[in-house]
Amino acid sequence: MKGGRTQHTFSPPVMEARRWIAGKEFPAERPLINVSQAAPMDPPPEALRAHIAETALTVPEAHLYGPVLGLPALRAELASRWTAKYGGQISSGQVAITSGCNQAFAAAVSAIAAEGDEVILPTPWYFNHKMWLDMQGVTAVALETNAALLPNIETAQSLITDKTRAIALVTPNNPAGVEYPSELVRAFFDLAREHGLKLIVDETYRDFDSRTGAPHPLFADPDWAETLIHLYSFSKAYRLTGHRIGAVITGAPLLAELEKFLDTVTICPNQLAQHAALWGMQNLDGWLAAERLKVLDRRTAIKECFPTLEARGWQLLGLGAYFAYLKHPFELSSLELAQKLVDEAHVLALPGIMFHPAGSNRGETEIRLAFANVNADQIATLFDRLEAYRPIS
Known part of the structure; x- marks a missing residue:
């Protein structure tokens, strides 16, 4: 068979x-x-678990289908916080909530690449990114990193073909832990924009970066939404791994394409998880x-x-x-x-x-x-x- x-x-x-x-x-x-x-x-911390339990008991709509792209309040909160963190301007209409960050990557790739296309991944790479590309018939083009485990712009440029659709970075990196310098991330953004590609930046571990302030300046670019696909995970921040809750931030036209994928796969993100993530952002900074x-x-x-x-x-x-x-x-x-x-x-x-x-x-x-x-x-x-x-x- x-x-x-x-x-x-x-x-x-x-x-x-x-x-x-x-x-x-x-x-x-x-x-x-x-x-x-x-x-x-x-x-999750006890206060967050208590909020999840209270939501389950007192918010009937938390057990029903919700908006495919996520709760409006959560999207707005994320947009506001990211605007304050990174500078520039992010609207709630540029934010989608997903069932984990892996799904955010899967939805993004499904929206921008077809069978036979290529996505450049620095190595060592995050294996679930490679697995999704394999299953979609999209070629993962290995971009070998240097001794410091950082990808090189010139090497990446040499790998771009007419089949390339995106470059995907993970910073802080999984599996290597390396924090990509701000200027390097910006250089990859410029390279992607120059060639009409998308730059996927997976910041699952952003909350545990040793640096303070914005880890890169991409959102400050007035045209960031034409090139950047930013991925995030609430799971690591608030210990919500089993609830599967992540996010993708990109241009509204591309989110309309992601919505087709998300509606087909899960219809909507987990409602209790979304309430938990919203409460966590509003109450658990300390x-x-x-x-x-x-x-x-x-x-x-x-x-x-x-x-x-x-x-x-x-x-x-x-x-x-x-x-x-x-x-x-x-x-x-x-x-x-x-x-x-x-x-x-x-x-x-x-x-x-x-x-x-x-x-x-x-x-x-x-x-x-x-x-x-x-x-x-x-x-x-x-x-x-x-x-x-x-x-x-």
Whole structure:
């Protein structure tokens, strides 16, 4: 029997990694340290949970279909906050709410690209972006990054063809954690505009950027809406991962095309999630600021612990948001290493091959640590285990 579109891509990496620990038990004195998934594992703060419960009990329309592009109040709040954060002018008519940031990317690509078209992705890339392009018959053109894991404008320009429809950036980056400099993001915007392309900027981890102020100046450009497709996730900010709530900000004409996709796939975003996101933005600024500081403290802990690994030949390639991206010193492949670490060090991490094109030698030596759910003491233990690790042949 012939297969469908899904057979054109690989298995979900996080689900694949979970199979490595299925049925295995780890002793209490040496528990598994899971640094495989970049999502908060704690529930939303109690006040937000109480608001969700109250909404479920007292707002009847929260259980019905809502507007395809999202609640007007939430769209307006996001537009107002982003205008204040980034400068320029953003209207609610340029905002759509989606069922998670992955859906925002899927909707955007569906609106701008057809089978046989191309989208440029810097590597190491976010694997779900690659998977969606595969399933749509859109070619993911790998843009290899430099030693600092930053994409190069000249290299990107050399990859543009008459089939190119967009360049997609993730900053702070998943999987590498790197925060793209403001001037680099602007340069990619100018490159995209020059060639009539869209620039997709996924800022899922924006709330955990180490920098203050606007991370880029794109919204200050009076014609930003003709080129920019901005993606955001409420899930990381307010621990709403299971509620699936994200956003896309772009020109109103393109949103009309996205609306066709969103209406067909989900009809409307989760209503309770939208009320939760709105309440979170209006009431949890202080809480979110404290969460950011926790993430930055973990980032500092990794910097402080890393010299012991460096002495063993490891390299820290990228660090930021939820991620540390490392180069390992062993002869075995990153996939072999990741699988061995489960049984021999009780560490679950993702290998670099999951973030590169098939056959990339670069991915064989890299590994990602997602540290959102490990505290400073656990980070110290993690690095002790990695420092002491020697592969068992």
